[in-house]
Amino acid sequence: MNAYPELGFYLLSGQPTTARIALDEVREAEAMGLGTAFISERYNLKEAASLSGAAGAVTSRLQIQTAATNHNTRHPLVTAGFARTIRSITDGRFVLGLGRGVALMQDTYGIPHINSAQLEEFVGVMRRLFRGEAIVGHDGVCGSWPVLHLDSSLDEHLPMSLVAMGPESMKLAGRCFDEVILHTYFTDEYTEKCVRTVKEAAEQAGRNPDDVKVWSCFATIGDHIPEELRIKKSVGRLATYLQGYGDLLVRLNQWDPAVLERFRADAVVQSVPGAIDGVGTPEQLEHIAGLIPEEWLAPSATGSPDECARAVRGQLEIGCDGVIMHGASPAELEPIVKAYAA
Numbered sequence: 001m002n003a004y005p006e007l008g009f010y011l012l013s014g015q016p017t018t019a020r021i022a023l024d025e026v027r028e029a030e031a032m033g034l035g036t037a038f039i040s041e042r043y044n045l046k047e048a049a050s051l052s053g054a055a056g057a058v059t060s061r062l063q064i065q066t067a068a069t070n071h072n073t074r075h076p077l078v079t080a081g082f083a084r085t086i087r088s089i090t091d092g093r094f095v096l097g098l099g100r101g102v103a104l105m106q107d108t109y110g111i112p113h114i115n116s117a118q119l120e121e122f123v124g125v126m127r128r129l130f131r132g133e134a135i136v137g138h139d140g141v142c143g144s145w146p147v148l149h150l151d152s153s154l155d156e157h158l159p160m161s162l163v164a165m166g167p168e169s170m171k172l173a174g175r176c177f178d179e180v181i182l183h184t185y186f187t188d189e190y191t192e193k194c195v196r197t198v199k200e201a202a203e204q205a206g207r208n209p210d211d212v213k214v215w216s217c218f219a220t221i222g223d224h225i226p227e228e229l230r231i232k233k234s235v236g237r238l239a240t241y242l243q244g245y246g247d248l249l250v251r252l253n254q255w256d257p258a259v260l261e262r263f264r265a266d267a268v269v270q271s272v273p274g275a276i277d278g279v280g281t282p283e284q285l286e287h288i289a290g291l292i293p294e295e296w297l298a299p300s301a302t303g304s305p306d307e308c309a310r311a312v313r314g315q316l317e318i319g320c321d322g323v324i325m326h327g328a329s330p331a332e333l334e335p336i337v338k339a340y341a342a
Contacts, residue, residue, distance in 0.1 A: 002061050003033030004340070006316065008215065008324040009333060010038045010067075011055060012046055014233075015278050019045045019054075026055045026062055028330035032337050036063040038097070038181070038324055041070075049082045056090035064090060067181050067324075068099030068163040071122045071142065072112055080129045080150050083158055095179060096126070099163035102244050116172050118142040123160055123176045130158040161215075165248060170194050174201025179213040184326050185238055185299050187253045188318055191216060195319035213322060216315040219300035220325035222308045225332055228282055233327045234297055235289045236277030239269070242292075243276060255296060263291045301325070301336070309339035 009029060011022050026037050037055055041048040048069040055064045064086065071079065079096070086094040100114045121142045128135055132155050135148040161179035164170050173180035180198050182191060199209035221233045241249055246260045263269055268287045272280050276288065301311035315323045325333050 002035045005035035006322045007034050008036035008038055009034060010040055010326055013327050013329055016045055022051055022054060023058050025330050026059050030059045030062040036065055038065050038067040052086045056086055063093050065095040065097050067097040070101045071098055076125055077148060080126060095159040095161050097161040104244060116168055120172060120176055126158055130154055130156055167197055170197040171201040174198040174212055175205045181215045182217050184217045184219050187299050190253055192318050214320050215322045215324050216320040217324045217326050218315050220308055220328045221302050222305055222336055223303055224335055231285050232277055235292060236280055236285055237327060239276040239288050266291055305335040305339040308336045
């Protein structure tokens with residue numbers, strides 16, 4: 001068993017130039033005792049099924065979890081087959097994590113938007129397939145298929161997680177998912193509310209609230225990494241979220257929407273041709289840092305390794321069951337994990 005099952009990290013954080021880095025990262029993470037490697041899907045070098053198989057093949061204890069892929073970008077049998085294959089490769093160390101996706105990107109690529117009813121129905125389909133059932137004539141909100149069948153000899157529980165932001169997603173996670181991953185840069189107040197909402201929804205659905213694991217996704221940016229990289233991982237990352245779904249993040253955290261309007265109207269922000277954390281120059285990031293209040297960047301682990309470790313423990317103290325140290329590679333996390341252990 002890993003020494004710190006409550007700690008996780010994201011594989012290939014940032015903008016990797018090769019996916020082979022992932023093999024070294026999961027080996028390092030397992031040696032450090034981290035519990036889970038999370039895989040966020042980007043189609044260029046981070047296709048979730050490929051990375052899950054690679055990560056599982058070179059580890060023996062580390063949990064592997066997609067966080068997230070979208071249920072409507074693959075046929076359900078392809079998703080089910082991918083999940084079953086990875087679970088077989090890893091002796092059950094795989095969790096299938098789903099999310100709604102980013103509406104702007106979905107519109108660009110012609111991928112339909114995802115709603116709660118579709119996610120809930122899709123979970124039910126996966127559960128039935130993993131019980132060995134043949135589903136005939138399914139016609140529902142997540143799709144229509146003449147026959148869905150994986151393997152009649154199969155009878156197991158597929159652990160599934162949901163990347164969630166709003167209260168309705170938290171309730172959905174509590175009703176039918178095994179784990180929920182919160183979003184980066186949630187305030188402590190909103191994080192505590194999320195935990196309560198998930199656990200209460202689980203209880204109302206007749207489930208044991210302790211069986212639904214809530215992960216804080218916590219930006220972890222220690223002073224031991226170069227300053228130019230720190231601003232990219234903090235200001236750049238939050239600015240990219242504000243580009244994609246700023247209204248939602250501001251509303252959930254009860255931040256001042258006028259600040260978001262000034263951010264969007266800024267000429268430098270408008271001049272960045274893409275995701276700010278990916279293509280923003282050091283000069284642009286320095287300027288954008290002046291547009292984002294310190295309180296918006298505060299829900300994160302920053303400072304010395306000891307200070308970062310205390311901040312990570314703080315997320316557990318406010319009710320989360322686990323902490324994903326977001327935006328940092330295992331090599332960058334090593335001094336923080338040593339401090340956490342101490």
